[in-house]
Amino acid sequence: MGKPTGFLEYARRDDLRRPPEERVRDWEEFHIPLPQAVREQQGARCMNCGVPFCQTGMVYEGRTFGCPLHNLIPEWNDMIMSGNLGHALARLLKTNNFPEFTGRVCPAPCESACVCGIYGQAVSNRDNELSIIEGAFSEGLMRRRRPPQWSGKKVCVVGSGPAGLAAADQLNHRGHSVTVVEREAHPGGLLTYGIPSMKLDKSIVKRRLDLMTDEGVTFVTGVDAADETVARRLMAEYDAVILCCGAGRPRPLGLDTSAVTGVYYGTEFLKAAVERQVFGQTPAVPTAEGRHVVIVGTGDTASDCVATALRQGCVSVTQLVRRRREDYLVAGTLPLDYAHEEAAAVTGADPRRFSVQVKELTVDKDGALTGVVTTSGDTLPCELLIAATGFAGCERGVCEAFGVEAGDTVTTAPGRHATSVEKVFAAGDMRRGQSLVVWAIAEGRAAAAEADAFLNGYTNLVRPL
Structure with missing residues (x-):
């Protein structure tokens, strides 16, 4: 803790927003980053609590407390205060594959668990997180990281939303040959198609997809795994399959709209x-x-x-x-x-x-x-x-094509991601139900660890869930 009195000396400052009457005229992102000196003060507000609830990621009495990824928040806040971007980035990427996404669209359960917020205002962790990753990209610190050797194992990830991307990223860095198949024309899942550009510019998504491609992940679009022929081919060609198809089945409106347009x-x-x-x-x-x-x-x-x-x-x-x-x-x-x-x-x-x-x-x-x-x-x-x-659960087509047991979500054992079909795993909203991007990333990381153990007989990947 570099500034023991920081939370007493500095008030919370959030990233600025463009005026609403201005931003509503375009599709550009509307947040404006704080100056670096102010950002360092925001990092100094972190108390480095004896028990940092911000990173617990636990569910208690039906409520979630802290970050599901167990982000090392006090550590990288301290590095922000010190102006040490490289060390802040290293601590951030240790737990979060895509902080450029969560830093924009996460509702920040870490801030709800911040001890500073009990009697005052929580530390601005989400904005701090975003400043680290965007600073790293602008300073050229985000370089290609390819595994030193390949395992010879092939993994197919079905679905390219945040859960699928996290699973693919983890397994690729473990040395497995990973292919991500997506039924839409462009990869990214809800990151591309479900979140408007003013909240998450699509160039940010493409930047990450390009980096993952450069690191060895293969993306194939226009492939519908709900087709039984496609599912059989994937099962035959790959050593493991991870289903990350979301929970896109909408909850009915409750009105008869069959003959109504609009x-x-x-x-x-x-x-x-x-x-x-x-x-x-x-x-x-x-x-x-x-x-x-x-x-x-x-x-x-x-x-x-x-x-x-x-x-x-x-x-x-x-x-x-x-x-x-x-x-x-x-x-x-x-x-x-x-x-x-x-x-x-x-x-x-x-x-x-x-x-x-x-x-x-x-x-x-x-x-x-x-x-x-x-x-x-x-x-x-x-x-x-x-x-x-809202959403009523996952679509049934992919589940039926692969033969996995499913109700509103894919059926797995408690705390597990393996489905009822050997070598097929599930993650994200498809397994958990409608949730947040940060939970989807945590799901993808956990499924990757389980699939890696299945492929290698052991794993050194950390399971956040």
Whole structure:
């Protein structure tokens, strides 16, 4: 602990944000890094507690405390304060494969567990983490790391989201020949298709994919492992297979929309937005431009849909939240997510309506959506209804193709990642259920350790879970 009184001397400073009325006009990332001198002060705020709960990553009474990756947070905070970027990077990469992702989109459970936050404000660990990895890339410290020798074993990772990428990265560095197959046209999973560019620019994802490719990982896109022929071929060609296909089966809206046009799930809408904005495609899902938009649900997906609709030029946007307004109050006030800040700047009002849901839909003679009748009794104009209602579990196609036991998620023994089929493992949301990017990375690392032990008879990879 380089500055024992740092938490007393320096107030918390978060990375700055571009003004909402400015950033809503483009798709650029909206966070602005702090100057280096201020960042060193933020590192000095870390108390290096005797029991650093920030890195525990434990689940107690149904709640998660600390980082699931067990990031060595006090150590790299101390290195930030000392200005030692190289040592900070070494400690960070020891536990986290992709801090450039978690530093942007993680809700930072480490900060919720920070002792400084008990009587004051937690240390800004997420921003500190991001400053380390971005500084390392800009200073040329992120160099190719290829294994000194290859094991001769071949591993196929199905799915290229954060869990699949983490498993692939770990096993590649262990010397196994790793191929990642992805059914979409571009790798990255939800990092590419599920998170809008203003939160995670796709050049950041590509930068990491390019580095992994340079280190030896092979990416093959346009391959649907739900095809039984494909699954049989992968089982025959590879010594181990790790399924990391997410939990993309959406939770139903609860309305009959079979004959209605203009109703989509949040992930469909966000994916189409990325395909259109980043890759220049023309997806079937329409934009929000010129439309009244209603979004059902809360959480990150709903917020991302609000922010995306604003950038696409919607006429209006309303977010319907099932729970009461009081349930979201913090210290008597209602926090605004980045998307709600933007909506307030554009429309002059918070887009959320609490304790309200959709009761029925109104359509024209052609079945096109024209409005929604709410449980409050009013009718909102609506040509685009987006259901950001969460996920019901993994899609069944891949499970059936590989013959693994599955319910809402793939069935594994408690604390294990091996499935009911020999040499097939599962990780991420597909095994755990809908969760966070940081948990997906932890899942991928744990599955990699188990697969490595299966292939070698032992492993020196650390299991975070």
